[in-house]
Structures are given as C-alpha cells and as structure tokens.
Amino acid sequence: QQPVQSPQAVILREGEDAVINCSSSKALYSVHWYRQKHGEAPVFLMILLKGGEQKGHDKISASFNEKKQQSSLYLTASQLSYSGTYFCGTESGQFYFGTGTSLTVIP
Amino acid sequence: DVKVTQSSRYLVKRTGEKVFLECVQDMDHENMFWYRQDPGLGLRLIYFSYDVKMKEKGDIPEGYSVSREKKERFSLILESASTNQTSMYLCASRRSRISKAYEQYFGPGTRLTVT
Numbered sequence: 001q002q003p004v005q006s007p008q009a010v011i012l013r014e015g016e017d018a019v020i021n022c023s024s025s026k027a028l029y030s031v032h033w034y035r036q037k038h039g040e041a042p043v044f045l046m047i048l049l050k051g052g053e054q055k056g057h058d059k060i061s062a063s064f065n066e067k068k069q070q071s072s073l074y075l076t077a078s079q080l081s082y083s084g085t086y087f088c089g090t091e092s093g094q095f096y097f098g099t100g101t102s103l104t105v106i107p
Numbered sequence: 108d109v110k111v112t113q114s115s116r117y118l119v120k121r122t123g124e125k126v127f128l129e130c131v132q133d134m135d136h137e138n139m140f141w142y143r144q145d146p147g148l149g150l151r152l153i154y155f156s157y158d159v160k161m162k163e164k165g166d167i168p169e170g171y172s173v174s175r176e177k178k179e180r181f182s183l184i185l186e187s188a189s190t191n192q193t194s195m196y197l198c199a200s201r202r203s204r205i206s207k208a209y210e211q212y213f214g215p216g217t218r219l220t221v222t
C-alpha cells in the first residue's frame with residue numbers, strides 16, 4: 001500500500017531537469033509532495049486533489065493521473081537548493097508516504 | 108507559523124528500557140501522527156490520532172503505544188526498547204481531516220539509538 005517512487009536516487013548538475021514518479025497499487029484520491037533536506041524536517045510542497053490536476057510554483061510542478069494511479073514531480077532548471085529527499089504521500093484510511101527519492105544537485 | 112516540537116533531537120537508550128518520545132504542536136491541530144524513517148523505507152506510519160483521546164494504528168504499531176490526553180501533545184511510548192527500534196522518529200500534525208487539502212507539519216525528529 002506504500003506508494004513506490006522512482007528513481008530511488010538521482011544526481012543532477014545545476015540547470016538540468018528531473019522527474020520523480022510516484023505510483024500506487026491502490027487508487028489514489030489525492031497526492032501530497034514533501035521535500036526533506038538533510039538533517040531537517042520534511043516540508044510540504046504541494047497537494048493535488050483530483051485526476052488531471054497540475055500544479056507548480058517556481059520551477060517545481062506536479063501532475064496527477066488518477067487513472068494510472070500515479071503522480072510525477074517535475075523539477076526544471078534545478079538549483080543547488082533543490083537537493084534533498086522527495087516524498088509523495090496519499091491518504092486512504094490512513095496516510096501512506098512513498099519510499100523517497102534522493103536528489104542531489106551539484107555545481 | 109505552525110510549530111511542532113519534539114522533546115529530544117538525539118536519544119540513546121538500552122535494550123529493555125521504556126522510552127517516551129514527546130511531541131507538542133502549538134496550532135490547535137486536531138490530527139497528530141508518529142512516523143519512523145529508515146533508509147530505503149521512506150516514512151512509515153506508527154500511530155495517528157484524529158482528536159484528543161483517540162488513537163489509530165498505522166502500518167507498524169507493534170512494540171509501540173501512544174497517548175493523547177491533551178490536544179497539543181502526542182506521546183509515543185516504546186514499552187521495552189529493542190535494537191530494531193533504532194531509527195529516526197518524526198512527529199507531524201495536521202489541522203483536521205475534514206479537507207484533504209490540509210498538509211502535515213513535521214517536527215525536527217528524534218534520532219533514537221537503542222544499544
């Protein structure tokens with residue numbers, strides 16, 4: 001029931017783009033995205049509440065495909081500050097977070 | 108700003124000890140959560156509470172219990188600590204479950220080592 005994220009880890013150079021995928025074997029009713037920087041608490045990025053929804057701020061955006069039971073997080077023109085572990089999460093009876101994706105941006 | 112605080116950042120306990128992890132939030136949130144975080148496993152839900160004196164089991168409740176006597180405080184108890192409970196423990200709170208649009212706010216975490 002825990003969503004599966006891919007890739008598990010990715011290393012980017014500044015300015016490159018990345019996509020993080022989140023898929024679930026169960027129906028997704030909403031998707032949350034959080035980022036956790038090393039040694040810090042996870043911080044909320046965005047919530048997608050319905051299929052087909054797309055959201056974004058700055059150069060981080062996300063989409064939600066309810067039929068495919070998956071969501072993707074898009075990071076464009078990555079900056080050093082984007083480094084961290086990204087988690088997706090969904091709620092179905094209880095809250096489930098994904099396995100996490102470690103993203104490292106290097107100069 | 109919502110603030111979620113946890114009683115300790117680092118804790119070292121011996122096998123068999125009873126361990127209390129405290130979490131306090133200052134925004135009158137109804138829901139509170141306890142997670143453990145292990146490399147490669149993400150965040151796994153131990154227990155959660157939708158309101159005072161309520162508690163629900165999450166994915167991995169074995170070896171843990173919780174207490175929520177006051178709205179702002181949610182305690183995680185390890186009845187008899189074991190080495191496989193060595194982990195990072197994260198507490199979170201959320202305004203309520205009425206809307207799925209409410210996000211969770213996390214505390215800084217407690218890194219517990221059981222020797």
